[in-house]
Amino acid sequence: MMSAPVSTIAEIGKHEGQTVTIRGWLYNQRESGKLLFPIFRDGSGTIQGVVPKNAVAPEVFDAVKGLTQESSVIVEGKVRADKRAPGGYELDVVNVQVLQKVADSDPYPITPKEHGVDFLMEHRHLWVRSLRQAAILRVRAEIIKAARDFFDEREFTLTDPPIITPAACEGTTTLFPVDYFEDQAYLTQSGQLYIEATAMALGKVYSFGPTFRAEKSKTRRHLTEFWMVEPEIAYATLDDLMDLAEGLISFVVKRCLDKRRVDLQTIGRDVSKLEKIVPPFPRITYDEAVKLLQEGHAKGELETKFEWGGDLGSPDETYLSSKFEKPVMVHRYPASVKAFYMEPDPQRPELALCVDVLAPEGYGEIIGGSQRTASYDLLLKRIREHNLPEEAFKWYLDLRKYGSVPHSGFGMGIERAVAWICGLEHVRETIPFPRMLYRLYP
Ligand code: 4AD
Ligand code: MG
Numbered sequence: 001m002m003s004a005p006v007s008t009i010a011e012i013g014k015h016e017g018q019t020v021t022i023r024g025w026l027y028n029q030r031e032s033g034k035l036l037f038p039i040f041r042d043g044s045g046t047i048q049g050v051v052p053k054n055a056v057a058p059e060v061f062d063a064v065k066g067l068t069q070e071s072s073v074i075v076e077g078k079v080r081a082d083k084r085a086p087g088g089y090e091l092d093v094v095n096v097q098v099l100q101k102v103a104d105s106d107p108y109p110i111t112p113k114e115h116g117v118d119f120l121m122e123h124r125h126l127w128v129r130s131l132r133q134a135a136i137l138r139v140r141a142e143i144i145k146a147a148r149d150f151f152d153e154r155e156f157t158l159t160d161p162p163i164i165t166p167a168a169c170e171g172t173t174t175l176f177p178v179d180y181f182e183d184q185a186y187l188t189q190s191g192q193l194y195i196e197a198t199a200m201a202l203g204k205v206y207s208f209g210p211t212f213r214a215e216k217s218k219t220r221r222h223l224t225e226f227w228m229v230e231p232e233i234a235y236a237t238l239d240d241l242m243d244l245a246e247g248l249i250s251f252v253v254k255r256c257l258d259k260r261r262v263d264l265q266t267i268g269r270d271v272s273k274l275e276k277i278v279p280p281f282p283r284i285t286y287d288e289a290v291k292l293l294q295e296g297h298a299k300g301e302l303e304t305k306f307e308w309g310g311d312l313g314s315p316d317e318t319y320l321s322s323k324f325e326k327p328v329m330v331h332r333y334p335a336s337v338k339a340f341y342m343e344p345d346p347q348r349p350e351l352a353l354c355v356d357v358l359a360p361e362g363y364g365e366i367i368g369g370s371q372r373t374a375s376y377d378l379l380l381k382r383i384r385e386h387n388l389p390e391e392a393f394k395w396y397l398d399l400r401k402y403g404s405v406p407h408s409g410f411g412m413g414i415e416r417a418v419a420w421i422c423g424l425e426h427v428r429e430t431i432p433f434p435r436m437l438y439r440l441y442p
Helices: 058-065 117-122 131-152 192-202 238-259 261-267 271-275 286-298 314-322 376-385 390-398 414-422
Strands: 019-032 035-041 046-052 072-081 089-100 177-180 183-187 204-212 225-234 283-285 328-331 354-359 364-371 407-413
Touching: 035 058, 046 058, 058 089, 131 204, 131 225, 131 238, 131 261, 131 414, 192 204, 192 225, 192 390, 192 407, 225 238, 225 414, 238 261, 238 271, 238 328, 238 354, 238 364, 238 407, 238 414, 261 271, 261 414, 283 286, 286 314, 286 328, 314 328, 314 354, 314 364, 354 414, 364 414, 376 390, 407 414
Parallel strands: 046 089, 283 328
Antiparallel strands: 019 035, 019 072, 035 046, 072 089, 177 183, 204 225, 225 407, 328 354, 354 364, 364 407
């Protein structure tokens, strides 16, 4: 029926002056007397069609006129450059085939008017069609690809850790239990412990996969299922790790600016803020961070006075990161607020050789990492202090028995990175189907 060559809307400029077929959905429609202006979308972009009553067959005019939002259509038309059009082109429609017309009696639930977030989340399977959500998902895909490219180009080997695990990596309070035949198992909180093993085999490794935390808090930064990219490097120190984190973040941001600028603009991101994300990033110690927080309290900018020894809460992170235009690396936290596997600072053993990277504009922690305890005896002591099941960590302790070396790694949460790079208010928009405390559908 449609004989013209098929084009995506994104590529339509290559066919200027020619007749093409596009396959998509009706996004919206305007009518002005004897002229119809349907806007079509196909996943790659949108284009406005022009349908003058006196220039097309009557059945074509009627078919377009009757189209309801999100009806699926195949459209044949001539591509015309138009400087005023958002994508630079318009389509003079000559023919249309309606695959499925959305019933007038049961219209598409998400209209161009405003909807509440709960309604949109309940219709997430449809909400992803909106131009803004589609743009966010394209940026997410770009961030993931950039992170992979960054490590692949630097001779890291991708090693996939298991998702079903016998023990905790990041504390026992956020474990998701899995009934594993006769045994108790959990969904992984992080691939770290396993890639420490593969790092001893391959030197430089990374993992990229879903991770799970039974977070009982409702915040704009927490999901119960999120994706993490984790590098792990034999012989690397905390300083090496900070260089790597800085390199990764600047690489990913630059890639998004190069390839996804239009999407970032669709989302409404102020890209000038992202242009500033170039090395070096500020590095401050936990002690210095505490000083900034206490000064903030004295100036009345922070409600509660932060005491040395505590972990940074969301308001503290937000405050600290608002002081810098670039991500800030906070290193050497008190060991007592951090995970069991972190190497103590030889200068001050009460501190851990760790780093959290806080994104600017109040986005909080996007990367957490550390140097790992190399000593068998100390690691065993820490496992016992944290009341972790020794039996389940036997293999992990082996890594400290057979050629133990200093080694380091970090994890970057993809959704936190997407939220910051896109400038989103909440992580729920950063993943196609978010899993949160009260959200399991769709
Ligand atoms: O700081 P975390 O807990 O570190 C680890 O899991 C280490 N084992 C990683 C490593 O060293 N290989 O988590 C790392 C990052 C955080 O900085 C944050 O970006 C993200 O994972 N993250 C979450 N993102 C969304 N929802 C949650 N509930 C998250 N918890 C952590
Ligand atoms: Mg952390």
